[in-house]
Amino acid sequence: MIDVKSLKKEYGERTVLDIDTLEINDGEILAVAGANGSGKTTLLKILAGQIRPTGGELSLPGKKLYMPQQSYAFRGDLIKNVTLGNADREKAVKLLEKLGLSRLADKKAASLSGGELQRLSLCRILARTADLLLLDEPTSACDAKGAELVVEAIKEYRGETRCTVIMTTHSPALAMNAADRLIILNNGKIEADGPPAAVLNEPKTDWAKSFIAGWKI
Amino acid sequence: MDSFRQAFGLLFSLDKELMQIIGVTLRMSFFSTSISCLIGLPLGALIGTKSFKGKSFLKKLIHTLMGLPPVVAGLFVYVLFTHYGPFGSLNLLFTVKVMVIAQVLLITPIVIGLSSSFIESTSKPIIETARGIGLGNGRIVRLCLSEGRASLVSIVLNAFGRSIAEVGAVSIVGGNIQWKTRVMTTAIMLETNKGKFSFALALGIILLLIAFIVNAGASFIVREAKND
Ligand SMILES: Nc1ncnc2c1ncn2[C@@H]1O[C@H](COP(=O)(O)OP(=O)(O)OP(=O)(O)O)[C@@H](O)[C@H]1O
Numbered sequence: 185m186i187d188v189k190s191l192k193k194e195y196g197e198r199t200v201l202d203i204d205t206l207e208i209n210d211g212e213i214l215a216v217a218g219a220n221g222s223g224k225t226t227l228l229k230i231l232a233g234q235i236r237p238t239g240g241e242l243s244l245p246g247k248k249l250y251m252p253q254q255s256y257a258f259r260g261d262l263i264k265n266v267t268l269g270n271a272d273r274e275k276a277v278k279l280l281e282k283l284g285l286s287r288l289a290d291k292k293a294a295s296l297s298g299g300e301l302q303r304l305s306l307c308r309i310l311a312r313t314a315d316l317l318l319l320d321e322p323t324s325a326c327d328a329k330g331a332e333l334v335v336e337a338i339k340e341y342r343g344e345t346r347c348t349v350i351m352t353t354h355s356p357a358l359a360m361n362a363a364d365r366l367i368i369l370n371n372g373k374i375e376a377d378g379p380p381a382a383v384l385n386e387p388k389t390d391w392a393k394s395f396i397a398g399w400k401i
Numbered sequence: 402m403d404s405f406r407q408a409f410g411l412l413f414s415l416d417k418e419l420m421q422i423i424g425v426t427l428r429m430s431f432f433s434t435s436i437s438c439l440i441g442l443p444l445g446a447l448i449g450t451k452s453f454k455g456k457s458f459l460k461k462l463i464h465t466l467m468g469l470p471p472v473v474a475g476l477f478v479y480v481l482f483t484h485y486g487p488f489g490s491l492n493l494l495f496t497v498k499v500m501v502i503a504q505v506l507l508i509t510p511i512v513i514g515l516s517s518s519f520i521e522s523t524s525k526p527i528i529e530t531a532r533g534i535g536l537g538n539g540r541i542v543r544l545c546l547s548e549g550r551a552s553l554v555s556i557v558l559n560a561f562g563r564s565i566a567e568v569g570a571v572s573i574v575g576g577n578i579q580w581k582t583r584v585m586t587t588a589i590m591l592e593t594n595k596g597k598f599s600f601a602l603a604l605g606i607i608l609l610l611i612a613f614i615v616n617a618g619a620s621f622i623v624r625e626a627k628n629d
């Protein structure tokens with residue numbers, strides 16, 4: 185289980201993340217939503233160990249994988265990008281196929297479109313094993329079909345490895361289709377928490393009501 | 402036109418003094434560039450990747466030093482190495498060694514400045530992505546180097562260009578001594594002062610030629626690197 189207690193991140197005077205408690209069950213897919221600047225990336229980076237929190241307690245599984253919000257194309261073709269640091273080649277081929285990239289497998293990663301590159305970046309993650317996946321807006325650059333492939337791949341990976349998945353998103357559809365649970369951040373604080381359908385259809389606070397009203401359009 | 406003919410005439414006649422001047426120039430630039438990069442690249446990488454107290458002050462200082470006028474660097478080193486200076490006993494003044502020292506002082510901040518901003522902008526996403534899939538530090542450093550080959554080569558070229566074209570510092574600490582510390586730039590100065598413009602121009606053309614060959618070689622390396 186992942187356990188977060190009084191987690192804080194401050195930049196100077198400004199508190200960008202302030203979470204009292206957050207417990208995430210093993211094998212859960214958690215979606216994190218919230219406006220730009222609400223602290224989603226900050227939360228993920230702290231869990232990934234990329235930045236240090238100002239304070240708080242974390243209990244996390246040992247092996248985690250983190251996919252940044254900005255996808256990066258390394259030198260070389262798609263296969264090389266996925267197997268980077270010696271991941272399994274056969275697995276890479278299968279994943280590229282699963283994410284609709286196999287016809288591009290021997291092309292340079294730098295030549296990919298935004299949505300293609302994002303799916304490549306997910307392949308690089310899914311070619312490895314971990315107890316926790318941290319995905320920062322994994323479908324933000326994808327079209328509907330691409331997003332569907334991403335959701336399927338994530339669910340299948342979770343099914344096989346029983347890992348926990350935390351992903352941020354601006355897409356209600358992704359939260360509904362992929363997540364077991366949805367939290368919404370407002371200025372670094374958790375304002376809503378529950379099964380995606382419940383959070384979206386029966387918002388509990390006025391703030392959540394107006395956020396979701398704006399979100400669904 | 403006359404200068405062009407003279408330049409190639411000089412080059413192909415393998416004029417002894419000219420060859421010696423080119424030799425000193427290349428030797429000086431090679432050592433200035435290598436030492437500046439050996440010091441500057443790791444420091445630049447450190448500053449670019451770590452966050453620490455006083456970092457923004459340090460960056461301002463480096464940016465100021467990047468614009469250090471060569472004559473000031475020359476003067477500073479001259480004072481250090483003059484007979485009565487703290488390093489006077491080393492007897493290095495008016496040697497190629499002290500010219501290299503002055504140039505290292507001049508060029509290292511440039512290498513640090515360029516490489517730290519390169520690391521900050523270009524390497525950040527690489528580090529983030531590579532660390533995200535659990536790669537180790539050594540592996541990440543190698544990735545940054547290979548991904549940033551083109552920028553690295555251009556930093557080294559920048560350092561080399563600065564060194565080979567520099568005249569203020571080397572003339573002060575080197576003294577432009579014939580057969581000893583005379584380099585292309587100080588020779589050009591001298592010939593210009595003597596009024597031998599076409600000869601000076603010929604030397605200038607040769608200097609450009611050397612710079613061009615070095616740059617062409619480097620861009621060849623970069624192109625090779627891009628192909629894999
Ligand atoms: N290094 C930093 N220094 C100062 N402020 C920062 C820094 N990094 C992030 N912030 C601030 O923290 C806040 C939260 O940023 P974060 O990236 O977590 O937002 P986000 O929810 O991921 O937004 P988006 O939807 O745009 O991706 C932002 O207002 C941002 O300006």
Ligand SMILES: [Mg+2]
Pocket residue numbers: 224225226253320
């Ligand atoms: Mg973000």
